[in-house]
Amino acid sequence: MGEETTDKIMAYVRRDVMNESLNKGIRFDGRKLEDYREISVQQSVIRTAEGSAVGKIGETQVLVAAKFDVVKPFPDRPKQGVMISNAELLPTASPTFEPGPPNENSIEVARVVDRAIRSAECVDLDSFYIEEDKVLGLFLDVYVLNHAGNYTDAATLAATAALLDAKMPKIEDGKIVRGEYEGNLNLTALPVTTTMIKVGNHWLIDPSQDEECVAETELTIGTTEKHVCAMQKGRGAVGKEELLDCIDMAFKKGNDLRTILKR
């Protein structure tokens, strides 16, 4: 991720030491290879959006706001609402993020989160129809607030939590009455993503920023309770059997993340 920063160079310097430690099954921060860092979710953090949540994985923090507007439907789906996702890697959040238009990393995380949620079919876009040429648009804005590795999983976690938190806006005369609501947005599935990387011969779940810098392979797998709902490989190559093992791991870890969402 990003340019060759001091952090990245330091990570390379430490790579051999990291490998030795991984051979013993221990990561720099004391985790086992298959452990996530501490995960938490806090909902309703933004009063001006219909739904919101901050997802924390270790020190990585991502805010997602779910906000409604009245928009025109897509011409090929005139009765269906619209969902649009965007991500900002705020320069506030890391010395490696720079201000400016969206780069490939922010576009990618927005599209992976969008793919996981859309594929899971957890939001009923048909219920967003208002009248001819008017539907509700659901905007999911992903704001990475602090980057300490694996913002993708924190983003999907926060996005699903924000949707769980979201209230349906009250509609009058084809317009949204701001600040008044009519029930909750119903979520029919809980999509989450699990990101893993390969360093040497080891697959690590939930990479820290140091680990991300030296990753040979990066893989993100989105799951619902029963299905894979998104996949995205970044750097590197992966074998067929390896991929299937990663899918098994994604289901296992995904269920842990869903348990946190259900609380």
Added chain:
Amino acid sequence: MGGSKNTKLVIDGKRVDGRTTDELRDIKIVTGVIPAADGSAFIEWGGNKILCGVYGPRECIPRHGASPYKATLKCRYMMSPFSSLEEHGRSGPSRRSTELSKVIREAFENVIILERFPNAQIEIYLDVLQADGGTRTASLTAATVALANAGIPMRDMVAAVAVGKADDILVLDLDKGEDNLGQSDMPVAMSMRDKKLLLIQMDGLLTREEIAEMLDMVENGCNKINTIQVDALRKHYENNGEDNFTW
């Protein structure tokens, strides 16, 4: 994913265009079509027409993007505004094309021997002139041939194809209709000697068992595609670069 209930995409094992579930569309590759480029290829894959130009290795511009350890690989995948049967699209990069450029680049970083050209850059340009589903995998397939045509050293060749699900049936090489109305789409790029997955993306809903089966379908498909790639290169050099190419 539309997941449409009204349109049948597979009837008695045959698809709308008459293919069986594991059959590829017709693929034609011609290399050396752009004399100004260091390497090039033109692929016609079903209704897709994609042009690939490769430049380099040459000096990395801007200089701060250069690495003293290896060549910097740059990749730009772009759809022309006239490439879809529907409306005139917007020119220039989109969010989708930015993402695809990234994943295509990350696939080739595994096979191009970048370490041989420190401080240099290698550029892959992919222009989709006519689109009919599966443009990223067709682009990867064409780019491999163009890179070989440019004489860029590679550890392996890359072939790519998408596999998906329509009417609850797994189908290889989705066309645009199947992609729009089908339930799931999984584009995959594979290195042909060691059979590693160099690009993998997926949307829609799939089980682990379905993915396992789909990976086998991809491998079979990629073997066939690779034969076409090798033939295109062989033909080009056997004919001393006279391919009788017409658009």
